[in-house]
Amino acid sequence: MEPRPRSFYGLAVFFGLFLLFLYGPTLTIGILSFQGPGGGLTFPMQGVSLHWFYDLFQQQAVGDIWGSFRRSFVLGLMVMVVTVVVSVMGGLAFRRRFPGSNILFYLIITSLVIPSILVSLGVGLIFSQSGLPVHWATSGFGSQLTWTLPFGLLIMFAVFNRFDKSYEEAARDLGATPWQTLRHVVIPIIAPSLIGVALFGFTLSYDEFARTLLTAGSYNTLPLEIFGMTTNVTTPVLYALGTLTTLFSLLIIGAFLFITWWSTRRKAKRGSDAGKGLL
Template identity: 60%
Template sequence: MREARPASFYALALFFGLFVLFLYGPMITILVLSFQGPQGGLTFPLNGLSLHWFGSLWNGIGVIDIGAALRRSLWLGVVVMLLTVVISVMAGLAFRRRFRGAALLFYVAIASLIMPSIVVSLGIALEFRILDDSIKALGDAWEIEAVQRGYTTAMGLFTSGLGAHLSWTLPFGLLIMFAVFNRFDRRYEEAARDLGATPWQSFRHVVLPIVAPSLIGIALFGFTLSWDEVARSSQALGSRNTLPLELRGLTTTVTTPVIYALGTVTTGISMTVIGICLALAMMVQRRRRRQGTDAGRGML
């Protein structure tokens, strides 16, 4: 006979259920309210069901170009994702060998995780202001006309903005790759070398397929952390805002459910990226199991 569950089980189950509701309740609320009717407001109850506010979002919200901000966030997120994956893999490979100053370099690389995000953003903005002043001073001293007339600032989406986002995403990628390579069995590489593989062939055909699921996870971290970053972007982007910054500004001026429609769209993009990454991870795992099965049959 099955034993009766203790009272503590139901208490913990209730606590977990309340935690999940607290975690996902706001997202579900925004999703539901984004389908308000044309006469609907910002709160319950719903006044009809329609896609009216999505149409309003498509037509634009005042003077803010949501489409341009969305494209900027997407491009920046993709670039941050790619750089995070590449740099994390290279750093993980480099730290497999001991070298002088490795511990110091490691702590420097992840130090931005413990720094307040707004402080990091202000520091990057200050660095680029100093750079701008230096370039303008050199332009005046050397009488460079292009600098004197056309130069404004080096701050931008793929300069200061990219650096600000990488200061947030790279530490996560590094920590994941360090954990992966600390558990990596070097005998796979040794076997490949014994079979005549070059270092590049060993990495491409042995190491890379084994760590591929972790790379998908790093890519997911890189894109999603960049996609919704606000604090580190607030002072480091210059004149062009990303979508999260525009969304933060809209919360104080937009008083219709169109703001919920925008939240639903951005959440849908995030969920799509997460779903793609999970599907890729499952495909890699399935392919690895199939190759292992085929290899076992070949040995028999």
Template identity: 55%
Template sequence: MTVALERYDVSMSKARRGVVARSDRRPWTFYVLAAVFTFYVAALYGPMICIYILSFQDIRGGLVFPMKGHSLHWFIDLFTQVRTGDVKGSFDRSIKLAALVTVITLVFSFMAGLAFRRRFFGDTFVFYLMIGSLVAPGLVLGIGVGLLFQWVGISPSWYTSALGAQLSWTLPFGVLVMFAVMSRFNSVWEEAARDLGASRWQTIRLVVIPVLAPGLVAVALFGFTLSYDEFARTLQTAGSLNTLPLEIWSMTLNVTSPSLYALGTVTTIVSFAIIGICIGAIVLINKRRGVRADNSH
């Protein structure tokens, strides 16, 4: 009897191992999807990686592989030689324009989020009016904005017509993100603050803004990145002074050296640095919020 039970246990353990082994095997669809995803990542980031690599060639470098040496020559050439274009000026204008667009987008998106928490007459029309510019071709809309500013007597420049054209692109995105953030805001917190004697402004400053801080950082990030990289809406509205995307485009017409690749590397580093700062700010805000919650308990 004991021998029979031992044989049964051995056979059952083998069966369990067989079932586990069969369950650990991935279906063939997993490998197909993994291959498709790998191809997608390679197609998405492969050209960018090639540009980054070629930007570190020495003075003998060209625009194609094989890579000839390695140095920082083209980065130095980018900011010292006039023949590469007005990189310093265009970068300065793009940063200033992006900062201005970010502030305006953040303020108006926050105000729209507060306003649309309650229904009002014509709210649907106003909403579709705000996001209507998303479906309009960017180049056509930029031409219209430029003509509008000329009609009112304002000469096109990066801080007038280009600002208006870019806001037609960043504001709808900021408002949509703000609506998503506001949908998770509990109005009970506002009611508690008012019960404690806080005014409307104190409620917004001490309750609403701190609670929505991560979402506000996300709106600011959208505004900055969309403005910093915008080309179509800026092409017909920036005037005689280029922003950085326009300067890169003009360099493709007359610059045939890895300086163009070096500029792409620099702009990518700046973009990732801004994104990293915003993500770090969101993580820091959430961490401080968690510490305060633990201390309150």
């Protein structure tokens, strides 16, 4: 086995420093959340305990942590469902060129480059000037869709660009209607990508701050609540909240990855069983 060049070790050290820079703040918050009862917001730690996690579930003098968590969770689910449905519909529509398709595409992508705070301000003004309530489930929902939909559509564009149309042609030759072809052929094939779009939609919504800042109305989502707590809470309970929300995000990502693995394995097994049946 040939020895590795010196450049390999240099790049390995650089990559390790990059990972430390990327995840160091999160690890620091996770460590400090295990401070003892007399601990503060900085090092050195004063004991190790679960005191602040226990305190997090008690009545807080400031804020509405669990109410904001429920709002963020519900809003994330709403954004996820709409992002998946609209992304699939948009991906199917863009499989064929139509008048104005290029303009529409660039209009969709433009929302990604506009500063998020301006989008939040614009959506909030539209609702308030129209006499509509500025609320996390209406204006906040619409503002977050301007962030999640372009990502979902870009994924679907890539998926359908590589999609083999012969599967649809075979289904139509066998007498399948367009709806049956979509339901029994197209959707099962692109299912892993749909799970990816759903993950994008939920996670981008769950931790979105700027586009929700001026559109949430009187009730905060979890990112807004955490930001507000930074000016009032001076104990590691804030770190405990950050640790739990990070673990929750990782749990959601893990669940989506498991669903992707399970659906891929199930599809492979069904294909194998079908092949054995033909034999």
